[in-house]
Amino acid sequence: MDDVHLRPWQWARFGLVLAVILCTVQVVPKQAHAAPYAAMVIDARTGEVLHSRNADTQLHPASLTKMMTLYIAFEAIKRGEISPDTVVTITGKAAAEPPSKLGLRKGQKIKFRYLIRAAAVKSANDAATAIGIAISGSEAAFARRMNRTAKALGMTRTHFKNAHGLTENGHLSTARDMTTLGRHLFYDHPQYYNLFSRITTDAGMKAVSNTNRRFLSSYKGADGIKTGYTRAAGFNLVASAERGSERIITTVFGGRSTATRNAKVAELMDLGFRRAPSRAPVRKPALPVYAAMDTDLDAPGGAGKTIRLITAVKVSPRPTPRPVTQDPAAQAQLAALTESIKDAVVTAIAEPEPVVVAEAAPAPAPAAPPVTETAIDAEEPLAEIVASAAPARPAMPKAQPLFTGTAAPASAAPVAVAAPVTVSAPPARPEAIVLTSLQPQAESPAEPEVVTRMSTSGGRHWAINVGVLGSRYQAERTLLKTALKEIDTLDEALRKVVRRSNGWHANFVGMTEAQADLACRRLNARNTRCKVLGPS
Template identity: 50%
Template sequence: MPVALWAAPFAAYVMDARTGEVLYEKNADTRLHPASLTKMMTLYIAFQAIESGEASLDTMVTVTAHAAGQAPSRLGLRKGQKIALRYLIRAAAIKSANDAAAAIGDHLSGDEAKFAARMNRTAKALGMKNTTFKNANGLTREGHLSTAHDMSLLGRHLLYDFPQYYNLFSRRTADAGMAHVANTNRRFLDAYDGADGIKTGYTVPAGFNLTASAQRGNKRIIATIFGGTSPAARNSKMAELLDLGFERAPNRVNTQKPEPPMLMASAESEIAGPQVEAAQEAEEGDDEAVKLAAAAAGAATVAARAGAPDQLAEAAGLKRSPRPTARPAAAAAPEPEPVQLAAADPATRPAEKPAAEPASEPVAEAVAELVQVTAPQPETLAMIAPADETVESQGDTDPSGPVFIQTATAQPETLAMGSAAQVPRNDTVILAALTPPAPMPEGKREVVARASSSGGRNWGISLGKYPSQYAAEQVLLKTALMESTALAQGLRKVATRKSGYDALFVGLSRGDADLACARLAARAVDCSVIGP
């Protein structure tokens, strides 16, 4: 079934990353399928493990049969293969490789169930109240659910808790040991001014998801979208939301970084296990001495990530960099990872000069065609495909597994995104607009077929003809923000004519069209009603 016929519920959340203040939300606490946004948590725990000394970037991971058997998108790992943790992290973050994420989880906790429990403990510590993880990669699993709010919260913690690794999410390509891999989010990173991360996700039940962050001047915005109908529509909507965030966020505020939780290592870990046990005893018991011990353990782990060298960092063989007080401007080139150690097992990677790796990646970004050991996977291809190209594969979901349908009908904003994807766009410019929120109806689990873009409403309004699509879209944007109430059900459309580009709102009732034109005329805006 073509992806366009599936309409996952739409959800969005926009926050000021500096303070955590919400700037916009729609269905932000509705539990939906996160798809590969899940990997943000897997990577967060991997960074915790490295900082605590539980593992290092050069730890050699033995690939389990479970990890090797994951569905695409894949790096192409084989059972019994040994590969450095640094390469698994790159593959999971940049290529969204499901086998790499599963290998990380299996190595850190022993199996999928134990790692999922660790993910859920960490989510609870971060304040992700409506999230339940079942696996490390986000492949569709019943009960594996999260929200736009929770994923934005997780993205903010990645930014502030591990700034030394955050640049990983802005890399367009990277050496993943077995292959050079390309970023599934590179189109948005290239098109939106200031964007520097974070993570894409796609499955049929989820739609096209994205958590993104961008910085312009003193402002940094983080936003999450669930339920996009295509990569192009999702990216366009994300641009609109980030633009809204930059418009609403104050220029100067006192940055309030989130409090990092105690490192949530697995109970089997010899390094961090006592910290977890102490925390659990502090929750369950009343012994004041136990609580003090747990607090001391937590303080020690927080101090371990403050930026100063310590015993844990030395034991892990890490070259730490101080935590910056402010991130560099987004326009600056991303810095390489602070630790660039060679893999312990030369067999896991091509022979190269010791200093070649950091310098090779910027060069690789300029290469049009990258040589990969395995063929490009569906999720990668979906990001490259034109907006009107049908995505025939489910990307990072398992086509052989059951398909779980969302428990709410498609929202007008979701349908509007699908309609907008059919309009040719200038790839170098992403404009901003925002459809006002619509209430999220309750409903039973059902298969949802995508409705027509007009929703049965055959009237519209015309705002005139313009010399370029860009100019027409700007007028639609300003008008949508000016008369958000009257145009709440309207869909923006630019009609290409031989004589120019018509700026239209379609999908309105006759009454809505008349009302909208009357209100715009009162503002001295030229408007005419168009009928069926």
């Protein structure tokens, strides 16, 4: 082959072309290790598994961890450990968490309810850590509580190290366990479940958007629950959707992107709705039992601390007795006073004196009408006075109440004196005792009063109607959705379905007029039709 001779300008062109080629050619790296894939689909009504793939493989849950953080927050509110309006002071640990975050600052004060909203909607890591520290005092103590709660819920292959879900060695869960947790969130704390379906919400500092808004907006019937992403975990999602009487919960671990993950979850949701029966009994999961959960899983030696409250009264407080005086003069005065009291009592018994009977208790025998105006000689014995004060008359329809200055009935055996007897000095001549009834009975007896029913509702006779439906199931579902939508005013109301000729009426009953009016106005503001029903 002949040598190829190139001129200098040709060599320059060749070098330029070669440089362009080298710049445009991308060096293909090694295949990046994709996060392992796992999936689980269940019928939320019964807990039946409709599909599973690697469901028991331990993987990084990422921000799905916040489902447990929020579950414990709801439990703490229910038990009275903390209130939604409790003001929390943000620690440096919480403020230093990496994004996604609300932007909390060390020393900042914020209500607990805003931390819950930020963790549930925006998936804020700083808010999740602040929740854990506010409840348990430290993130480590809160992680131990998370593990105890997971064990009580039956999440056998889950172990938590933090409240937010950022990658940490040993912080693992499974698709099956996260599906179980999602089902418990829905059934154990339904009053808070609407948080997970909010596209935006007020987090105190600012309005935040839902990290799951794309799936909520694109899939029919979707109403929650929680997303999660880290480089080690991939794109995770626990989702729930309802169509008709069916509710499906789907979990996906290891998605390659938000779009592909959402597409996979939608595909599995459709599979679940196809496989789930149209009618199935609702078997709610059992509430967690913490009786055997006193073992501190992370404490040295594994022994936890059990706190038992002793509420029984050991000593009954009694009044301190008066000190006994040792002074002879004081003792002599006390003895003289005692003797004078005894003499006065003996004199009162021996000599008839005017007696004022303050109150007399009626006997259980048939009552006779009280004496209106009766003058009795003061020298007669008291038993004869009382016996002669009530002549024989037909019995009244109902017994007379106890009145001041009223004589007892004639048929009463002993006279019961309720008030003390006042003894005064004898006057110049014996006076008569006048027993006057406060309610003189006229010639004709009063008509008997018949009480048919006593109301104990405290004025809660009002109700509101939120629709007339075609079936009992539709009416009950409408009541449940309305109660979740307006939990503040309908929390104490009772849901009642009444069948009428025109359909099944969905009513909230047991409300006062003010409560019913307020609830109906708030529902109307939310584009929910309702009507206030007064007592009939």
